[in-house]
Amino acid sequence: xxxxxxxxxxxxxxxxxxxxxxxxxxxxxxxxxxxxxxxxxxxxxxxxxxxxxxxxxxxxxxxxxxxxxxxxxxxxxxxxxxxxxxxxxxxxxxxxxxxxxxxxxxxxxxxxxxxxxxxxxxxxxxxxxxxxxxxxxxxxxxxxxxxxxxxxxxxxxxxxxxxxxxxxxxxxxxxxxxxxxxxxxxxxxxxxxxxxxxxxxxxxxxxxxxxxxxxxxxxxxxxxxxxxxxxxxxxxxxxxxxxxxxxxxxxxxxxxxxxxxxxxxxxxxxxxxxxxxxxxxxxxxxxxxxxxxxxxxxxxxxxxxxxx
Amino acid sequence: xxxxxxxxxxxxxxxxxxxxxxxxxxxxxxxxxxxxxxxxxxxxxxxxxxxxxxxxxxxxxxxxxxxxxxxxxxxxxxxxxxxxxxxxxxxxxxxxxxxxxxxxxxxxxxxxxxxxxxxxxxxxxxxxxxxxxxxxxxxxxxxxxxxxxxxxxxxxxxxxxxxxxxxxxxxxxxxxxxxxxxxxxxxxxxxxxxxxxxxxxxxxxxxxxxxxxxxxxxxxxxxxxxxxxxxxxxxxxxxxxxxxxxxxxxxxxxxxxxxxxxxxxxxxxxxxxxxxxxxxxxxxxxxxxxxxxxxxxxxxxxxxxxxxxxxxxxxxxxxxxxxxxxxxxxxxxxxxxxxxxxxxxxxxxxxxxxxxxxxxxxxxxxxxxxxxxxxxxxxxxxxxxxxxxxxxxxxxxxxxxxxxxxxxxxxxxxxxxxxxxxxxxxxxxxxxxxxxxxxxxxxxxxxxxxxxxxxxxxxxxxxxxxxxxxxxxxxxxxxxxxxxxxxxxxxxxxxxxxxxxxxxxxxxxxxxxxxxxxxxxxxxxxxxxxxxxxxxxxxxxxxxxxxxxxxxxxxxxxxxxxxxxxxxxxxxxxxxxxxxxxxxxxxxxxxxxxxxxxxxxxxxxxxxxxxxxxxxxxxxxxxxxxxxxxxxxxxx
Numbered sequence: 015x016x017x018x019x020x021x022x023x024x025x026x027x028x029x030x031x032x033x034x035x036x037x038x039x040x041x042x043x044x045x046x047x048x049x050x051x052x053x054x055x056x057x058x059x060x061x062x063x064x065x066x067x068x069x070x071x072x073x074x075x076x077x078x079x080x081x082x083x084x085x086x087x088x089x090x091x092x093x094x095x096x097x098x099x100x101x102x103x104x105x106x107x108x109x110x111x112x113x114x115x116x117x118x119x120x121x122x123x124x125x126x127x128x129x130x131x132x133x134x135x136x137x138x139x140x141x142x143x144x145x146x147x148x149x150x151x152x153x154x155x156x157x158x159x160x161x162x163x164x165x166x167x168x169x170x171x172x173x174x175x176x177x178x179x180x181x182x183x184x185x186x187x188x189x190x191x192x193x194x195x196x197x198x199x200x201x202x203x204x205x206x207x208x209x210x211x212x213x214x215x216x217x218x219x220x221x222x223x224x225x226x227x228x229x230x231x232x233x234x235x236x237x238x239x240x241x242x243x244x245x246x247x248x249x250x251x252x253x254x255x256x257x258x259x260x261x262x263x264x265x266x267x268x269x270x271x272x273x274x275x276x277x278x279x280x281x282x283x284x285x286x287x288x289x290x291x292x293x294x295x296x297x298x299x300x301x302x303x304x305x306x307x308x309x310x311x312x313x314x315x316x317x318x319x320x321x322x
Numbered sequence: 323x324x325x326x327x328x329x330x331x332x333x334x335x336x337x338x339x340x341x342x343x344x345x346x347x348x349x350x351x352x353x354x355x356x357x358x359x360x361x362x363x364x365x366x367x368x369x370x371x372x373x374x375x376x377x378x379x380x381x382x383x384x385x386x387x388x389x390x391x392x393x394x395x396x397x398x399x400x401x402x403x404x405x406x407x408x409x410x411x412x413x414x415x416x417x418x419x420x421x422x423x424x425x426x427x428x429x430x431x432x433x434x435x436x437x438x439x440x441x442x443x444x445x446x447x448x449x450x451x452x453x454x455x456x457x458x459x460x461x462x463x464x465x466x467x468x469x470x471x472x473x474x475x476x477x478x479x480x481x482x483x484x485x486x487x488x489x490x491x492x493x494x495x496x497x498x499x500x501x502x503x504x505x506x507x508x509x510x511x512x513x514x515x516x517x518x519x520x521x522x523x524x525x526x527x528x529x530x531x532x533x534x535x536x537x538x539x540x541x542x543x544x545x546x547x548x549x550x551x552x553x554x555x556x557x558x559x560x561x562x563x564x565x566x567x568x569x570x571x572x573x574x575x576x577x578x579x580x581x582x583x584x585x586x587x588x589x590x591x592x593x594x595x596x597x598x599x600x601x602x603x604x605x606x607x608x609x610x611x612x613x614x615x616x617x618x619x620x621x622x623x624x625x626x627x628x629x630x631x632x633x634x635x636x637x638x639x640x641x642x643x644x645x646x647x648x649x650x651x652x653x654x655x656x657x658x659x660x661x662x663x664x665x666x667x668x669x670x671x672x673x674x675x676x677x678x679x680x681x682x683x684x685x686x687x688x689x690x691x692x693x694x695x696x697x698x699x700x701x702x703x704x705x706x707x708x709x710x711x712x713x714x715x716x717x718x719x720x721x722x723x724x725x726x727x728x729x730x731x732x733x734x735x736x737x738x739x740x741x742x743x744x745x746x747x748x749x750x751x752x753x754x755x756x757x758x759x760x761x762x763x764x765x766x767x768x769x770x771x772x773x774x775x776x777x778x779x780x781x782x783x784x785x786x787x788x789x790x791x792x793x794x795x796x797x798x799x800x801x802x803x804x805x806x807x808x809x810x811x812x813x814x815x816x817x818x819x820x821x822x823x824x825x826x827x828x829x830x831x832x833x834x835x836x837x838x839x840x841x842x843x844x845x846x847x848x849x850x851x852x853x854x855x856x857x858x859x860x861x862x863x864x865x866x867x868x869x870x871x872x873x874x875x876x877x878x879x880x881x882x883x884x885x886x887x888x889x890x891x892x893x894x895x896x897x898x899x900x901x902x903x904x905x906x907x908x909x910x911x912x913x914x915x916x917x918x919x920x921x922x923x924x925x926x927x928x929x930x931x932x933x934x935x936x937x938x939x940x941x942x943x944x945x946x947x948x949x950x951x952x953x954x955x956x957x958x
Contacts, residue, residue: 050814055407056831058821058851059491065512066489074512100400101563110584174620181620182612270614272397272585285814 023310030302037298038088038291042081045290052097052285071097073287084291093292098284104292111274112296114189115266118273119258122193126200126254131240131247133201134208138216138243139235150209153202161261165195165268183271192269196261200254204247212243245316252308256301389589389606390939390952393621394631396613397585402565403552404483407491409948410631414609415549416949417590419575420597422457422476422531423546425945432945434543438463438471438553438574442543445535451901452500452522453538459529464595465555466571466578473525475553480523480533482559483550486514492550495835496521498542498898500534538901541838548836576602576953585611603941603956619934628936631950635787638706638932648934651708652944655719656833656929657842658705659712660780660795662688662922665860666826670763670774678883681867683762688921690758693751694798697743700926704790707932712925713739716839716914717832719928719946723907728839729928732914739925740918756802771803778806782829783816791926792829823856830854833929837946840897843913847891855922858886868916872896875905890916 053059053067068074072083087094093104133153137146156164168191173181180188215221216239224234259275266275274293281289395410403415416424424437436442440460445453463471484493484505496502504519522534535542545551558564558572565571568579576598577590588609592602610627612618618630619637633641633649641649668684669675675683697711710718714732722728733740742751759765763772780795782788792808799806806827811819820828832852834841844850848858856862868889872879877896881889893913900906917923931948941955 048815049818051818054814054817054821055491056817057407057491060494060506060851061849062506062508062512063489063491063493064851065508066486069512070487070489095562098399099397099566100405101402102566103563106566107584174616177620177624180624180626181617182610182614185621185626270612270617272583272611276585283813 019310019313022313023306026306026309030299030306033302034295034298038085038295039081041291041294042084043077045285045287046077046080048285050285052287054285071095071288088291088295093295094288096286096289098281098286098289104288107277107289108274108292108296111272111277114183114271115262115273115275118189118192118196118266118271119255119262121189122196123200123254123258125193126197126204127247129197130201130204131208131244134205135212135235135240135243137205137209138212139231141213146209149205153205156198156202157206159198161195161199162264162268164198165192165265168195169268181269183266183269183273188269189271192262192265192271195265195268196258199261200250200257203254204250207246207250208243211246212239215239215243218242245312248308248311248315251311252301252305255304255308259297259301389591389608390604390629390955390957391608391610391627392629392631392950392952393610393612393618393627394629394950395611397611398588400565401571401579401588402559403549403554404479404488404490404493405565406549412549412947413950414588414590415552415575416951417575417577417607417953418571418573418579419549419552420463421546421548421552423543425547425947425949425951427943427951434547436460437547439546442546445538445542447538448534452534452536454532454534455542456526457531457533459531460597462597463574464597465558465574466593466595468595469555470528471553471574472528473531474528475555476531477523477525478556479552479554481521482554484521490550492548492835495545495548495550498535498537498539498545499523500536537899539838540903540906541836544836544838577607587611602953604952604954607952622934622936625936628939629933629942629950629952631931631933633932633934635706641934645934647937650933650935650944652931652933652948653710653717653719653946654833654929654931654948655717655837655946656831657712657715657717658709658791658829658831658926658929659715660692660924660926661820661828661830661854662924663823663826663828664855664857664862664920664922665823666778668776670776672774673762678865678867681862681865685867685919685921686758687762688924689919690755690921691799691804692921692924693741693755694802695795695924695926696745696748696798697926698745698748700791700794704794705787705927708930709927710930711743712927713737713741713743714914715832715917715923715925716842716910717834717928720834720837720839720842723904728907728910732911733918759802766803769803773803775804778804778826779809780806780827780829781809781811781816781819781825783813784810788829820854821851823854823860828854831929833948835947839907839910839914840894843897843910843917844894846917847894848887849891855920857890857920857922862886870916872909872912875909 051073053064059067065074072080096102096104096107099107133149137149140146169181172178172191179190182188183192212235221234221239224238262273263275263279265271266273267279270276274297277289278293278297281293394413395408398406398408398411398414400406401411401414401418403419406412406415420438422437422439423434423442426433426435434442438459439457443455443457445455447453459471459473465471480496482488483490484496484502486505486508500522501520504516505514505521507515507519509515524532526532553574555572558570561570563570566582568582571579573579576593576596578593579588580591581587581589588611590607590609592605593599596602610621613632615632615634618627619633621627622630668687669680673680701709701711714729716728716732718727718729720728722731730738732738735742737744756765759772764774765772778799780792782792789810796806796808819825820830832842832845845852846855846857847853848863853859864885866883866885868881868884868886870879870881870884870889870893872893879892879896881892890913893909893916897906897909897913900909931944933944935942938957939955940958942950942952944950
């Protein structure tokens, strides 16, 4: 590896840690500023019990001291116990949710990439044909439709009206609809990205040379053009994962998928402080790492790009 | 090469998961396929057990098909009997544990019968007025790991539930037990003033448990059937996360927990060592975990779930029609009400009334405003869940000293409760309200509207159901010229705002934990954490507007023109220490009279519990607290 690259990676890692720290700090103070606490409930506990609970979890200490205690714990990867699901550790709950969410996210990302690239290539190859126009119309619709509408439509059509798939994400087969919902936007985006960058590449001299030599259309696309046309797609890899992570918050809620997104949303409603922080850190780190990986990949694929 | 392998692996995994999904989605219609699925699931189950947790990952259908599938709520916060504070958690706990007493269906009603105890004896009154109960445990009581259940386990569990270390939500259920107050006497830093204080409960030997109460209470036996009173064993709970994992979950009831797929399903299997195992007819119960009413209904209609404990509000009317034999509405000993901040100024700026006079005038105004609402309309056209229009705060379902409905005896009117909520009385109520309001506000006869009522803001927690009711209340006020703006807040924020008293009018609701009106009354003492009305707080602390005369009941108390703390707080303290049942109930009626007179509590309806049960399921029942009992059920 060249020294420039190494320097760049180290710089980016430091920046990533800084970013996560900022996220931790902002979340921590906003979370404590929001009214209500983890022990707020319709039936209020007596002040003595409230006090004892706060003492038990260190919530009686001054906010700054809680903040530094938390930072010290986080550096050692200690996320503490959940304040709401008593007896369970935050890390276990996150891990549990991750198992489902990762399955959802990885399959959605994988399908989005494969289908998006194939559709995009075909659209470029058959430029201005009916198929091209059809693909463009459909993908435009998907790109402009928010996931909560898409999800609700799919739910009504395939679960409630026709019973093809279960409405409950926890049931077997329940992940199909959430995966489709989550996949459609990045898939459409990738299709359009591939198509336009493919058209750009197809205009290049070396493609013209290939054509002049009589290479078939399919081979030109998949053998020569695709590799270069994929560079913008790779840059989209990071934002796509960010989309999938944030999108899963909504999608998991709609389909009642027992994933981390749903756990995150309910931890906020419950003011489960340790759980909110733990999930925030894990999700923020995931996005930061994915962006880093995507930037490095970008460089690997296209040596013309200089990193600074 | 590496890359390719990964790609193949990924696509293989993808294809496999997709085909797996497809299979089971179709299997609903074909019985043979279903049978195969069950076999496959059972095999997977066995394989999962061998291969450990990782193999079971994501496989939520392992238990489906066998036993009874139900859905009562989403993932419980805890299944530790001491920590649980939710009805759905309690439902699971009554299947997993056996306390000294339990609920039993008795014809159309219910009764409390001994469970782990041989009998539920009367207490013995001691010289100092405390009451001591002695219980003998039945023979053959076993923990699910084979050890004997001893009286010491009860002693330990009860002391643990009230301990400052554990600090549980429902530890206060022991407040009538001698020693509770000493344990919870804390200094300003939250440290106990009496570190050696103990709850007065002792295991005299392996089988005998002795407990002393501060005084006799009528609902004591019912408390013994409450999950917080269930036994736990010291060596089991010393592992803080014992209750989150089936492998460490040791219980003593009709069922054991064999699987907990978090956020997905909890599986209970019949415990063959349970002392009354021969009465338990359902071998396996799968509690599916979801709080999405639409999702529940879909699964119920598909036939996947035989019982669901919630339905979407907008479907209620249709379901009542389409599923007359499956749709159930039960009372829930709770009240939905509008609560006023007692410190909210209601008189017009022109009014010269001050202090006590102003307080009395405002009480009269609030009571008049309560008469403007058509509770039948709210129940029939908005809430639509078979709720009952409420005319008192203490809910329907709570009994009086003589066993009759407490709310029917409330107030001193010819009708039940404090207002006549019958449809016929609507016009008379309206006219009487307008007459009262005319005393304080300017009335424009031509338009039939008041012109100088201060603008109000109604606060509710974000939900379509609450919003619909809020809009109705708004329109009812608007009809007489009163402007009430609506404001909604997210749940925890809302609770906080209401508790702090930063509102003028708010939506409120209360569900009782046990069948005694005191659950609805002691929450309004000045120091209570549930005193959302702000009685005896802020400006109201110094208002000397209340009278209390208890001389006719043999007490010395006689206050004229006292503060809330001098009257209501004293009355509640007297109720709590009152030994005579008849007097105690009379005092409770008196307390409710005081509350209702302030007009700060405006009941709208009594809550109901809506659920659906499949035709094939027999022997299922729900108790008055809303706990669901599946253990005696069978399929037909």
